[in-house]
Amino acid sequence: MKKVFCRLLPALFLAALPATVNAESSVDSTSILRIQHDSGAGVPGKTLAPLTQFLGVDLDKLGDGNLSAHLYGWGQVNLADRSPNLSSSDRFDGSLTYGYLQYRFKNANARVRAGRLFVNEGIINEQVDGVSAHTDLPYGFGVSSFGGATVHTVHVPDAGTDGKGDGIFGGRVNYRKSGLLEIGFSGVYETKAPTRNTLPFGVLPGSYGDHRVVGGDIWISPVSMLQLSGHTSYNAETEKLAEHSYLLQLTPVKDLVLSANFDEQHDRDYFYSSILFADMIKDLGQESRSFGGSASYAIVKNGEISADYKHYSRDIGKAERFGGELRGSFLDNSLRSGLSYHYLRAGSDFAISPIFSATGSFQEVRCYLMRDTKSYFAALDVIDYLFKKPVDNKNSAWEASGSLGYHLKPDLALSGDLSYGENPQYNNEFKGLIRLTYNMTSGKGATK
Amino acid sequence: MRPSNQILSLLTLVGLVALTACAQLRALPSLPASHPEELSAGPVSCAECHEDQQKGTMKAFAAFNHSQVFIKNHRFYAASDDALCSSCHKASFCTDCHSNRGALKPSLINGNRPDRMMPHRGDFLTLHKIEGKLDPASCYRCHGRANNERCVACHR
Numbered sequence: 001m002k003k004v005f006c007r008l009l010p011a012l013f014l015a016a017l018p019a020t021v022n023a024e025s026s027v028d029s030t031s032i033l034r035i036q037h038d039s040g041a042g043v044p045g046k047t048l049a050p051l052t053q054f055l056g057v058d059l060d061k062l063g064d065g066n067l068s069a070h071l072y073g074w075g076q077v078n079l080a081d082r083s084p085n086l087s088s089s090d091r092f093d094g095s096l097t098y099g100y101l102q103y104r105f106k107n108a109n110a111r112v113r114a115g116r117l118f119v120n121e122g123i124i125n126e127q128v129d130g131v132s133a134h135t136d137l138p139y140g141f142g143v144s145s146f147g148g149a150t151v152h153t154v155h156v157p158d159a160g161t162d163g164k165g166d167g168i169f170g171g172r173v174n175y176r177k178s179g180l181l182e183i184g185f186s187g188v189y190e191t192k193a194p195t196r197n198t199l200p201f202g203v204l205p206g207s208y209g210d211h212r213v214v215g216g217d218i219w220i221s222p223v224s225m226l227q228l229s230g231h232t233s234y235n236a237e238t239e240k241l242a243e244h245s246y247l248l249q250l251t252p253v254k255d256l257v258l259s260a261n262f263d264e265q266h267d268r269d270y271f272y273s274s275i276l277f278a279d280m281i282k283d284l285g286q287e288s289r290s291f292g293g294s295a296s297y298a299i300v301k302n303g304e305i306s307a308d309y310k311h312y313s314r315d316i317g318k319a320e321r322f323g324g325e326l327r328g329s330f331l332d333n334s335l336r337s338g339l340s341y342h343y344l345r346a347g348s349d350f351a352i353s354p355i356f357s358a359t360g361s362f363q364e365v366r367c368y369l370m371r372d373t374k375s376y377f378a379a380l381d382v383i384d385y386l387f388k389k390p391v392d393n394k395n396s397a398w399e400a401s402g403s404l405g406y407h408l409k410p411d412l413a414l415s416g417d418l419s420y421g422e423n424p425q426y427n428n429e430f431k432g433l434i435r436l437t438y439n440m441t442s443g444k445g446a447t448k
Numbered sequence: 449m450r451p452s453n454q455i456l457s458l459l460t461l462v463g464l465v466a467l468t469a470c471a472q473l474r475a476l477p478s479l480p481a482s483h484p485e486e487l488s489a490g491p492v493s494c495a496e497c498h499e500d501q502q503k504g505t506m507k508a509f510a511a512f513n514h515s516q517v518f519i520k521n522h523r524f525y526a527a528s529d530d531a532l533c534s535s536c537h538k539a540s541f542c543t544d545c546h547s548n549r550g551a552l553k554p555s556l557i558n559g560n561r562p563d564r565m566m567p568h569r570g571d572f573l574t575l576h577k578i579e580g581k582l583d584p585a586s587c588y589r590c591h592g593r594a595n596n597e598r599c600v601a602c603h604r
Contacts (some may be wrong), residue, residue, distance in 0.1 A: 107477065108478060271584075276559065327563075391574060397571035
């Protein structure tokens with residue numbers, strides 16, 4: 001399947017080449033060079049200089065104007081490590097995040113995509129090498145479907161697999177009543193998950209298996225100031241509910257947004273198809289639950305103040321987080337700033353080393369300031385995590401980072417970042433990078 | 449009626465229904481591929497320009513005002529309104545964070561944009577040992593089936 005896709009994707013893009021005569025295009029390129037030196041006791045120091053290139057290309061209005069091509073990926077090469085034992089796979093890395101052709105029909109929001117793509121519909125959230133299609137239907141109905149090969153990722157070492165089957169398909173049907181209601185039913189079916197020969201010590205039998213989930217989602221707004229959205233998913237393999245996730249929003253006056261959220265996961269049923277997460281389950285009946293609320297108020301046109309609270313409940317204990325944030329933008333949005341404070345109150349069970357006297361509590365303080373003009377741009381960001389009790393003899397983990405850049409041309413910018421911090425991992429952590437960005441758009445597209 | 453006639457009648461009926469549906473689809477409007485006017489930088493408030501008179505089956509524009517609540521919970525909207533999202537955002541805007549397999553932390557790639565709500569700022573390597581126990585589902589949403597190399601390096 002993978003070989004077929006590897007041949008099919010370039011063929012699809014080649015086939016689209018003649019249609020590029022009147023195309024509108026955009027190119028987003030970011031090149032980042034980082035230089036870092038890692039050293040540890042008894043280990044020879046190693047200098048790394050990974051150069052990473054991110055590239056996104058969008059070609060719109062191909063052919064009859066309804067066809068478009070979209071591509072995004074990255075490649076990385078380590079410029080510093082020249083040890084002879086380094087294999088090319090260690091020296092080079094890369095990934096195609098997406099690459100697909102899309103045809104948008106003139107009516108009914110109908111579209112077809114083919115290639116490597118993300119599917120995010122209802123409870124479905126997948127990366128697929130294949131085809132997806134969507135259309136609105138009369139009387140408020142809609143339907144979408146997808147199918148293809150799963151995109152395999154890195155193998156979990158002890159399992160020798162990434163835990164995914166090779167093929168996947170699914171879809172969603174929905175009904176909408178203008179401005180009032182949307183309900184959807186979606187499902188995903190993946191071919192049989194790989195089996196592991198031996199179960200590592202500590203991994204519970206029955207915690208991992210095939211990826212087959214169905215669910216429903218809802219958005220309802222009986223009055224304009226009130227919205228409820230969320231979804232519930234059901235694991236068809238374990239035959240139990242996997243997740244509830246709901247958000248209630250209330251806008252009593254134009255500039256005030258109140259929200260309440262509720263999330264509940266039955267861990268085995270929710271993590272079932274992830275070999276990485278399933279291996280971490282300590283009890284097949286364990287549940288995670290959280291609820292909370294927030295209030296956000298636009299004090300001025302470009303300034304927003306918010307406060308939030310969240311309560312967490314798990315088999316191992318309970319915790320709560322609360323805090324607030326202030327955000328603002330000034331000088332026609334060229335100057336932006338923010339300040340936030342949050343406190344997590346968590347007992348010893350959530351601590352990094354869950355011994356009796358430990359605690360998982362910490363404060364988080366962050367402030368940032370950025371300026372973006374036609375000629376230069378600059379940013380300063382400071383974040384500090386203050387632990388209630390020291391972690392590895394450190395009372396806090398803080399980092400201050402600064403970024404300074406210059407627009408060489410309207411679509412070309414050169415910038416550099418420097419950051420310094422102290423944390424339980426490192427006594428001193430000093431990092432830097434150089435970034436070259438090129439963002440070119442031809443045509444009238446107003447996307448960002 | 450002979451079976452072959454029954455099948456023929458059924459096929460004719462299905463064909464008529466399909467033709468009617470196709471004809472009705474032609475009457476259904478589509479959202480524009482891209483926003484017709486240039487948008488200002490930063491979070492936008494759709495209701496600032498759009499009046500809340502929904503056409504067809506559209507939701508109220510005010511529902512998409514980019515308040516902090518909306519941004520923090522955008523997953524609910526993205527899962528059913530991606531056509532509306534894509535009229536203003538390129539797909540690469542999403543992959544700034546949701547790449548499935550990334551080369552660098554999103555906040556590092558976009559270190560010059562501290563105003564964007566990006567996960568894992570600062571020393572999250574230490575913090576994740578607490579946050580992961582607190583709310584593993586929040587980790588799972590991005591890392592669950594991706595088996596990122598950095599996760600696998602320790603969680604094996």
